Amino acid sequence: MMRSDQRRGNVLGVLLLGCAAVWGAGCKKEQPQASAPVDAGVVAVADAGVPDAGSVAKVVKPLRFSDVALWPQGTTLMVTYTLTNPGTAQGRGDACLSLLDDQGMVIEVKRMGGITVKGGATDSFEDKVSLGVTAWKQTRTVMLYTAGDNRCSSGVLSATSELLRLLPTGQPAPADAPAPQALQDSQATDFEVSGVELIQAGLSDDYTLTYTVKNVSGHRASGSGCLRAYVGPEGAPHLEESPEGDFNLAPGASETIKDFVIFDNDRNWDRVTVLRLFTSPYGCADYADTDNTGFKFMKPASVHAPQEGVESEPAGDPEDETGMDSSDAHDPEEEFKSDQQAPHGE
Template sequence: MAVAVRDAGPVAEVRKPLRFSGVTFAYKDDDLKVSYTLDNPGTAQGRGQTCLWLHDDKGVVIDTLTLGVFSLKGGTSDTFQDHPTVARKFWKQARSVQLFTTTSYCQRSPPEVTSEMLHVLTTGQPVPPGGPAPRNVEEAQVEDFALSNVELSQDEEGTGYFITYTVKNLSGRRASGTACLRAYTGEGCPCHVEETLSGEFSLPAGGSETIKDQIFFDDEKHWDDVKVLRLFASATGCGDAADATNVGFKIDKPDAFREPRELTDVAGEPELDPDNPDAVVDVPDERPVEEDEPYSDSPEDTGH
């Protein structure tokens, strides 16, 4: 007689932390090539994004980067190559790197990880025993930064404006942040007509840096209306609103700073970059060809 066997139902999927291997870094011209293999030892599908934290010689976070998204079936592995942009001054200060995956966001601290926390040197080699332990992100406060020597300048062609400033870390720990430049049509007007990021920085305790950055407005015609600009320094730059504790550094716009003029060709038309039709470029005038001098491609005339 047959014996009925009870159906146990579907087998539960098992989630296990993802693992990294074969990690290498190659840095050139602000481009960081990160190569690595992800292994999913569980049976459940793994999804999320890969994160990279840069740490200084004390283990403090210099910068947080999002590398890319992934989807990895249980029991499989895959190799990835990502190219995040990393400022040279940040990479030069970095001594170690943390890699991990998450289903949240890479700036979260402490991170919500779905993988091992791999801590390696910037060469990709393991961190020697006894080195500083990597810390979580400590967000800087507005009062950690002081701005000074703020100046506006114009290029020789009159087609672009720049801001130069010195930012100092007043706190007793490393502080990272971004500058935000906001433009106003009057001193008493609370609403800015333009805002633009104006440089990023990561400074050790008591450290300072002088930064020069080009100013880009969404609408260059606003230069004619703007009377006052304010430069702000905070953890997230333009992500932090101006308020009583974040008043910024006031700059009165010089009268000469108007809408940047366009460079024109001999026909009076703006010269356009063929690779970027929205950009105006300076193209030297070509010498006119003499009508009575016929073109020749013979070796004697061309030199080839």
């Protein structure tokens, strides 16, 4: 009888001869299949929840804007647009809008809304964003782009779409428009305050603060004012505080702000002796420190707690008086054509 180890050796020899015969006939060992080619500069992403083996690569390409229409309505900007996804992977995130000044500096960045566009598909959107009157008057071009969720404020460096630059009318921006400049963080030291005036209308509870703020930095800076009222020695905590206007200024530009002063307790006007006007990116949410000492002034002798039953004469909204420079006196609405198209999809 043949021994078991000899039998196993004979069987193995037959198998090896069979494989050699097959390869010798022109067949070659099967190699792992390469992934589908991906366009240069894009990323291949496997379907979520599907094993890597055998999965088909999803091609991610920048989204494209088209059919954009802009129209301001008071303090709101209506925007309609179409997004095309030329890739095969789903595009999702946020649609973003940047307002740029005449130097290409970012005035403000707005999130328009969330977007989702399937690969190879096209979809239309209609959004509205809050609009500061002062910021819109200074806007010379508008930049549209998409970014990941909550990434609009990161700027165009995080864009997942092609960038679309337009005039405030919705027409294409000229080719020689200044290149966009990244938004820089504002600091309390960017601002200089002068011309502070506090007035009470008669014996009423109508108190108005007027001041001029100047951007002394080399970049665009935005912020707001905060008036704090004090009693007692230097360094004592403030007794009252009141927000006092917002501003967004180009380097070297100034603006005159006029706003109401509102205390939680009007009777404290008879206790207050010293006031400080702070200007910083965060207004009353900011703390006073060595970089933000505020503009100190004594409470005018004519300002007191209001007399009960006395009302002030009706007056216009002091925020309407912006005191903008003539270089900022630009109203894009006046450039709109009378035959502006209706919102897309209506």
